[in-house]
Amino acid sequence: MFKKFFPASCFYLLPFFCVAQSEDSAMIKKIADEVLINGKAYENLRFLCKKIGPRLSGSPQAQKAVEATARMLMEAGADTVYLQPCMVPHWVRGIKEKGFIQVAGKPVYPLHLCSLGNSLGTGKKGVRAGVIEVRSFKELDQLGTAVIKGKIVFLNFPMNPTYIKTFRAYGESGISRWQGASKAASYGAIGTMVRSLASNEDDNPHTGAMAYNDSFPKIPAVAISTNDAEWLSKQLKLKMVVKASFTNTSAMLADTISYNVVGEIRGNEFPKEIITVGGHLDSWDLAEGAQDDGAGVMQSIEVLRVLKAVGIHPKRTIRAVMFMNEENGGRGGEKYLELAEQNKETHLFGLESDDGGFTPRGFRLEMNEPQLSKVMQWKNLFYPYGVYDMAAGESGADVGPLKKIGTLLAGLSPDSQRYFDVHHAATDVFENVSKRELHLGALNMAALIYLVDKYGL
Amino acid sequence: MFKKFFPASCFYLLPFFCVAQSEDSAMIKKIADEVLINGKAYENLRFLCKKIGPRLSGSPQAQKAVEATARMLMEAGADTVYLQPCMVPHWVRGIKEKGFIQVAGKPVYPLHLCSLGNSLGTGKKGVRAGVIEVRSFKELDQLGTAVIKGKIVFLNFPMNPTYIKTFRAYGESGISRWQGASKAASYGAIGTMVRSLASNEDDNPHTGAMAYNDSFPKIPAVAISTNDAEWLSKQLKLKMVVKASFTNTSAMLADTISYNVVGEIRGNEFPKEIITVGGHLDSWDLAEGAQDDGAGVMQSIEVLRVLKAVGIHPKRTIRAVMFMNEENGGRGGEKYLELAEQNKETHLFGLESDDGGFTPRGFRLEMNEPQLSKVMQWKNLFYPYGVYDMAAGESGADVGPLKKIGTLLAGLSPDSQRYFDVHHAATDVFENVSKRELHLGALNMAALIYLVDKYGL
Numbered sequence: 077m078f079k080k081f082f083p084a085s086c087f088y089l090l091p092f093f094c095v096a097q098s099e100d101s102a103m104i105k106k107i108a109d110e111v112l113i114n115g116k117a118y119e120n121l122r123f124l125c126k127k128i129g130p131r132l133s134g135s136p137q138a139q140k141a142v143e144a145t146a147r148m149l150m151e152a153g154a155d156t157v158y159l160q161p162c163m164v165p166h167w168v169r170g171i172k173e174k175g176f177i178q179v180a181g182k183p184v185y186p187l188h189l190c191s192l193g194n195s196l197g198t199g200k201k202g203v204r205a206g207v208i209e210v211r212s213f214k215e216l217d218q219l220g221t222a223v224i225k226g227k228i229v230f231l232n233f234p235m236n237p238t239y240i241k242t243f244r245a246y247g248e249s250g251i252s253r254w255q256g257a258s259k260a261a262s263y264g265a266i267g268t269m270v271r272s273l274a275s276n277e278d279d280n281p282h283t284g285a286m287a288y289n290d291s292f293p294k295i296p297a298v299a300i301s302t303n304d305a306e307w308l309s310k311q312l313k314l315k316m317v318v319k320a321s322f323t324n325t326s327a328m329l330a331d332t333i334s335y336n337v338v339g340e341i342r343g344n345e346f347p348k349e350i351i352t353v354g355g356h357l358d359s360w361d362l363a364e365g366a367q368d369d370g371a372g373v374m375q376s377i378e379v380l381r382v383l384k385a386v387g388i389h390p391k392r393t394i395r396a397v398m399f400m401n402e403e404n405g406g407r408g409g410e411k412y413l414e415l416a417e418q419n420k421e422t423h424l425f426g427l428e429s430d431d432g433g434f435t436p437r438g439f440r441l442e443m444n445e446p447q448l449s450k451v452m453q454w455k456n457l458f459y460p461y462g463v464y465d466m467a468a469g470e471s472g473a474d475v476g477p478l479k480k481i482g483t484l485l486a487g488l489s490p491d492s493q494r495y496f497d498v499h500h501a502a503t504d505v506f507e508n509v510s511k512r513e514l515h516l517g518a519l520n521m522a523a524l525i526y527l528v529d530k531y532g533l
Numbered sequence: 534m535f536k537k538f539f540p541a542s543c544f545y546l547l548p549f550f551c552v553a554q555s556e557d558s559a560m561i562k563k564i565a566d567e568v569l570i571n572g573k574a575y576e577n578l579r580f581l582c583k584k585i586g587p588r589l590s591g592s593p594q595a596q597k598a599v600e601a602t603a604r605m606l607m608e609a610g611a612d613t614v615y616l617q618p619c620m621v622p623h624w625v626r627g628i629k630e631k632g633f634i635q636v637a638g639k640p641v642y643p644l645h646l647c648s649l650g651n652s653l654g655t656g657k658k659g660v661r662a663g664v665i666e667v668r669s670f671k672e673l674d675q676l677g678t679a680v681i682k683g684k685i686v687f688l689n690f691p692m693n694p695t696y697i698k699t700f701r702a703y704g705e706s707g708i709s710r711w712q713g714a715s716k717a718a719s720y721g722a723i724g725t726m727v728r729s730l731a732s733n734e735d736d737n738p739h740t741g742a743m744a745y746n747d748s749f750p751k752i753p754a755v756a757i758s759t760n761d762a763e764w765l766s767k768q769l770k771l772k773m774v775v776k777a778s779f780t781n782t783s784a785m786l787a788d789t790i791s792y793n794v795v796g797e798i799r800g801n802e803f804p805k806e807i808i809t810v811g812g813h814l815d816s817w818d819l820a821e822g823a824q825d826d827g828a829g830v831m832q833s834i835e836v837l838r839v840l841k842a843v844g845i846h847p848k849r850t851i852r853a854v855m856f857m858n859e860e861n862g863g864r865g866g867e868k869y870l871e872l873a874e875q876n877k878e879t880h881l882f883g884l885e886s887d888d889g890g891f892t893p894r895g896f897r898l899e900m901n902e903p904q905l906s907k908v909m910q911w912k913n914l915f916y917p918y919g920v921y922d923m924a925a926g927e928s929g930a931d932v933g934p935l936k937k938i939g940t941l942l943a944g945l946s947p948d949s950q951r952y953f954d955v956h957h958a959a960t961d962v963f964e965n966v967s968k969r970e971l972h973l974g975a976l977n978m979a980a981l982i983y984l985v986d987k988y989g990l
Contacts, residue, residue, distance in 0.1 A: 112694045237569045240918055240973070275969060435892075435948050437919075461697055462894075462948075464921050491892050491919075491948065493969040512732060512950040516697070 100457055100530075104523045106386045108461060111519040116381055117374040118511040120148050121433075124374070125364035125506035132361045133401040134166030134332045141357050142335045145373060145398045149339030152377050153384035154396070156342070159335040162411035164401040166332045167194055169361055170325030173298060175269070177207075178318040179311055187308075188279045188301040190362060191326040192253060192270065192286040193404045195297040202323030203228065203267040203296065209312050213251065213259055225264030228320045230312070231256040232271045232305050235496065242275050242492040243431065246499075249273055257297040258289035267322065268297045271305035275496035279303050282500040283360050285404045298322055334358075336408045337398040339380055343529075345391035350416075352395045352426040352483075353379045353525055356402030356474055363504040367495060371433025371509060372488075373398050375518040382522045390529045392424060399474040402430065406473055413477035423483040425528045427521060428472030432499075433514035434490035438465025439524065442476075442485035447533045451486075454527050463520050465489060484533050486524065490517055557914055557987075561980045563843045565918060568976040573838055574831035575968040577605050578890075581831070582821035582963035589650075589818045590858040591623030591789045598814050599792045602830060602855045606796030609834050610841035611853070613799070616792040619868035621858040623789045624651055626818055627782030630755060632726070634664075635775040636768055644765075645736045645758040647819060648783040649710060649727065649743040650861045652754040659780030660685060660724040660753065666769050670708065670716060682721030685777045687769075688713040689728045689762050692953065699732050699949040700888065706730055714754040715746035724779065725754045728762035732953035736760050739957040740817050742861045755779055791815075793865045794855040796837055800986075802848035807873075809852045809883040809940075810836045810982055813859035813931055820961040824952060828890025828966060829945075830855050832975040839979045847986045849881060856931040859887065863930055870934035880940040882985045884978060885929030889956075890971035891947035895922025896981065899933075899942035904990045908943075911984050920977050922946060941990050943981065947974055 111117075128144060131137040142159065149157045175187035191197070208223060209230040210216045216229065233252035235245035250273060257268045272282035281299045288294045300308070311317045337357065343349065355372020359365020376396040383390060399408035416423055427439075441448055448468060455466050470476070471485035479485060490513070498504040568574075585601060588594040599616065606614045632644035648654070665680060666687040667673045673686065690709035692702035707730060714725045729739035738756045745751045757765070768774045794814065800806065812829020816822020833853040840847060856865035873880055884896075898905055905925060912923050927933070928942035936942060947970070955961040 108697075109695045237969075238566045240565075242969075435950050493892050493973065494967050497967065510951050510954065512694075512699075516950065 097457065100527065103526065104457055107382050107522050107526065108519045110382050110385050111378060111515050111522065114385065115378055115515040115518060117378040117514050117518050120377060121366065121370050121374045121509060121514065122506055124370045125366050129364050130361040131357065131359050131365060132167070133164040133334055133358045133404060135361070138334055138358055138400065142337055145337045145357060145377065148377050149337065149380065149396060152339065152381035154339030154341060154380055157339045159337055160411055160415055161333055161335055162400055162407050163331045164334040164407050165405045166329040167404055168327055168329060170197055170327060173322065173324040175298060175300070175322030177308060177311065177320050179316045180318055187304050187322070188281050189269070189298045189322060190281040190283050191324040192297040192299055193283050193360065194286050194328065195257065195324070195326050196294050197325040197327055198267065198296045198323050200323065200325065202321055204319055204321035205266055207312065207317055207320040209309055216259060216263065221263045224260060227265055228267045228269060229260035229265045230269045230308060232309055234271060235273060235275050242496050245275070246273055246496060253284055253286055253299070257286055257295050258292045261292040261295045265295060267295050269320065269322070270297060270299045272299045272302050273496065274302050274501065277302045277306065280501040280503055283362055284500045296324055298324055334400045336400050336412055339377070339396045341380060341383060341390055341394045343390050343392040347393050349392040349422050349424045350395055351392050351424055351525060351529055352397055352475060353521060354397035354399055354474055355429045356408065357398040358401050358403050360403055360500045362500065363502045364506055366504050366506045366509050367432040368499055368504055369402065369430045371514055372429030375429050375433065375514065375521055378518040379522045379525055382519070383526065388526060392529050394525060394529065402473050409474035409477045413480060416478065416481060423478050423481060425484050425533055426471065426475030426478045427486045427488070427524060428475045429488040429517060429521060430472045430474065431488065431492065432490050432495045433509050433517055434494060435513045436463050436488055436490050436517045436520045438463055438467070438489040440469025440471060440487040440489055441466060442469065442471040442479065447484050450533060458520060458523065461520050461523070462516060488517055488521055554914065557984065560983065561914055564839050564979050564983065565976045567839050567842050568835060568972050568979065571842065572835055572972040572975060574835040574971050574975050577834060578823060578827050578831040578966060578971065579963055581827045582823050586821050587818040588814065588816050588822060589624065590621040590791055590815045590861060592818070595791055595815055595857065599794055602794045602814060602834065605834050606794065606837065606853060609796065609838035611796030611798060611837055614796045616794055617868055617872055618790055618792055619857055619864050620788045621791040621864050622862045623786040624861055625784055625786060627654055627784060630779065630781040632755060632757070632779030634765060634768065634777050636773045637775055644761050644779070645738050646726070646755045646779060647738040647740050648781040649754040649756055650740050650817065651743050651785065652714065652781070652783050653751050654782040654784055655724065655753045655780050657780065657782065659778055661776055661778035662723055664769065664774055664777040666766055673716060673720065678720045681717060684722055685724045685726060686717035686722045687726045687765060689766055691728060692730060692732050699953050702732070703730055703953060710741055710743055710756070714743055714752050715749045718749040718752045722752060724752050726777065727754060727756045729756045729759050730953065731759050731958065734759045734763065737958040737960055740819055741957045753781055755781055791857045793857050793869055796834070796853045798837060798840065798847055798851045800847050800849040804850050806849040806879050806881045807852055808849050808881055808982060808986055809854055809932060810978060811854035811856055811931055812886045813865065814855040815858050815860050817860055817957045819957065820959045821963055823961050823963045823966050824889040825956055825961055826859065826887045828971055829886035832886050832890065832971065832978055835975040836979045836982055840983065845983060849986050851982060851986065859930050866931035866934045870937060873935065873938060880935050880938060882941050882990055883928065883932030883935045884943045884981060885932045886945040886974060886978060887929045887931065888945065888949065889947050889952045890966050890974055891951060892970045893920050893945055893947050893974045893977045895920055895924070895946040897926025897928060897944040897946055898923060899926065899928040899936065904941050907990060915977060915980065918977050918980070919973060945974055945978055
């Protein structure tokens with residue numbers, strides 16, 4: 077019965093396995109030391125944030141970011157750097173939004189608000205109407221046209237603070253932003269105010285993509301800060317609110333040209349097998365996109381740099397990809413797949429970092445057995461570097477399309493506690509990134525790429 | 534042979550163990566939800582930081598902090614709140630320090646510097662001399678009196694960036710601050726400039742305790758910022774530095790009275806068995822002591838609050854203790870032990886939080902088998918709340934003295950990447966604490982206290 081639990085063949089493999097693990101552990105230590113001592117991700121991120129800044133798809137800054145990261149990839153030691161042209165939506169915010177709440181017998185209260193990405197504008201005249209608060213779509217459905225028609229709907233879906241991983245709360249409450257406008261419009265609303273998807277209470281409105289359902293009128297949608305949402309909800313309970321009004325002039329322009337930026341180190345055994353590591357280059361326009369996703373972009377470039385720096389000659393072709401347009405279209409990720417199919421490329425593995433440059437805790441592995449088991453065998457190699465939470469999960473929006481061609485995928489899971497404090501808000505700036513945290517993420521990503529390249533999957 | 538690995542008696546215990554774990558898991562979820570929804574640690578910390586601020590032992594603010602935390606303990610639901618009087622050192626910084634480097638043919642360079650805690654002053658005339666850089670005590674020994682006599686020694690001991698847990702680097706480089714002045718004085722130096730013990734590069738000098746060895750002259754000691762240390766080292770290599778000078782008027786005054794603040798929930802089965810949870814109330818004078826250790830203090834009060842709030846009636850007496858004078862004397866911790874011995878108290882367990890209010894990753898357990906194994910059995914209960922790294926290790930400076938009377942000890946291990954960016958510097962302010970991170974620490978501490986109280990050790 078012994079054999080049942082421990083096949084005899086393992087005995088032959090065991091010494092090899094141990095030697096391999098100790099070699100790998102030494103190489104990963106080398107990678108880690110190189111990143112922690114000489115890592116460039118943080119200084120590259122400073123450049124992206126401070127010299128270029130916000131870089132929404134279609135903006136002049138997005139173009140500058142394309143050029144800057146192409147240069148950084150060269151400096152990192154890529155054999156080849158090239159651009160993948162790709163049409164992207166071109167949304168513009170327009171003039172600074174304004175919004176007010178009129179409370180009985182008091183001066184009007186100015187809201188901290190911003191247009192949601194992709195939203196159409198009110199025009200300069202704005203909208204003005206009574207406000208109806210809902211805390212779920214079910215509540216909206218129950219109120220129906222009788223109550224909602226002609227009104228501004230206030231979608232107050234707080235992120236659930238009891239979820240330890242904040243992405244779960246974002247996923248749940250996120251429907252208010254993504255679908256809220258069309259849902260409210262289906263009952264005749266003339267505008268929506270969405271509570272910012274934020275895990276903290278402050279005055280910063282958080283933008284982010286919304287989408288219209290073509291079956292309903294396209295009404296303007298803005299986000300208000302969490303502090304304002306709490307205040308407004310209280311005033312509504314007191315029946316003190318007379319009217320709400322807001323003006324935004326955001327608009328969707330014609331699609332425009334942009335690029336994914338790709339840097340490669342060509343594999344010396346299986347050059348046609350491609351391993352991708354990436355983040356997205358575009359960012360929302362309210363801040364510097366430091367955590368979202370300047371961090372992931374710079375970590376991906378650092379992966380290439382450190383592999384070169386420690387003298388690894390990869391068997392497979394390693395590509396660092398700066399995807400364009402993750403935030404309001406996902407066109408870069410789609411284009412990357414399209415070209416992969418068109419060029420009949422073999423994509424073994426794709427790793428994405430788009431959850432911020434915080435201290436890493438794990439990887440989400442989007443693959444089946446036996447690949448999952450293979451990666452899990454490496455778990456103890458990551459433990460000294462703070463990564464312990466390796467489990468099946470979704471990878472990311474930009475490498476995600478590669479699933480269609482059978483690519484095995486993963487996503488870096490950094491600590492998520494602070495991400496939604498700054499995500500899509502004016503506070504997503506370089507100063508809110510820690511150098512050590514960012515670099516720890518990069519070195520763990522490099523270690524995973526090193527192992528996948530060495531052993532395959 | 535089966536029995537060897539799995540004693541038959543375990544079979545009887547197994548169902549009980551499973552039921553117990555699921556009960557415990559439900560209770561810990563209740564604790565977690567309560568802290569994450571209604572936790573008071575963050576707002577209490579805001580008060581401590583913004584309404585009181587720096588609170589070095591012997592300062593009027595330290596006294597205010599004693600009064601404020603006594604009130605907070607009452608509000609948290611402690612049965613009894615009392616003070617433990619304790620004499621503390623009373624060190625004062627004096628006027629704002631000044632320091633300059635004179636470089637050949639250039640204007641003098643003003644340093645970003647501060648006196649080290651406990652250092653004596655130069656007097657208003659200051660010191661002025663040539664500078665000798667050393668990067669280790671060995672190097673200092675080799676240079677000896679011939680080179681060092683009459684000079685200012687620049688102790689440039691960078692924190693090793695390759696250590697993943699930053700406390701290890703702090704421990705190693707820390708000798709430059711703790712022992713550097715007397716070591717340099719033993720070779721005739723007239724002053725020391727210490728590179729700040731910081732994991733980042735910026736202009737903020739980091740203070741912290743130093744100690745004199747009575748066998749040598751007591752020379753003044755200051756810390757300079759990491760940016761200045763890098764710059765100075767470069768200038769010295771270029772042989773461009775003519776002289777360094779600095780002035781500080783810090784002084785050690787007579788000991789003065791202060792207090793530990795204690796809040797208790799009396800146990801209802803074994804009231805004489807005491808479980809302590811604490812942090813230290815004093816802080817350095819350059820900032821608000823938000824991470825060090827306002828965080829630990831507020832987490833400890835929160836432990837008491839949440840146990841009450843979720844309706845736990847502890848078997849043993851739970852004490853939240855705000856220790857005084859950890860930073861430059863450790864007198865509060867010593868006094869706590871002294872009174873425990875004097876009152877013949879039984880101290881079962883002591884838990885300290887003094888590594889910042891960052892996302893928790895683990896507990897360091899200062900205990901022998903079989904207690905260690907017992908705690909390790911609870912590991913899976915903490916995993917959903919981000920705590921996975923439970924291992925033998927040193928607890929903390931304030932509960933540490935209790936080891937003498939056989940108390941089992943533990944320390945909270947939060948993520949350490951950002952701690953030494955702000956530690957003892959002007960940047961250790963409330964704004965650099967995350968509410969969710971702080972509260973996650975508190976809820977894990979409360980869970981551990983709950984388990985120790987319920988099962989004993």
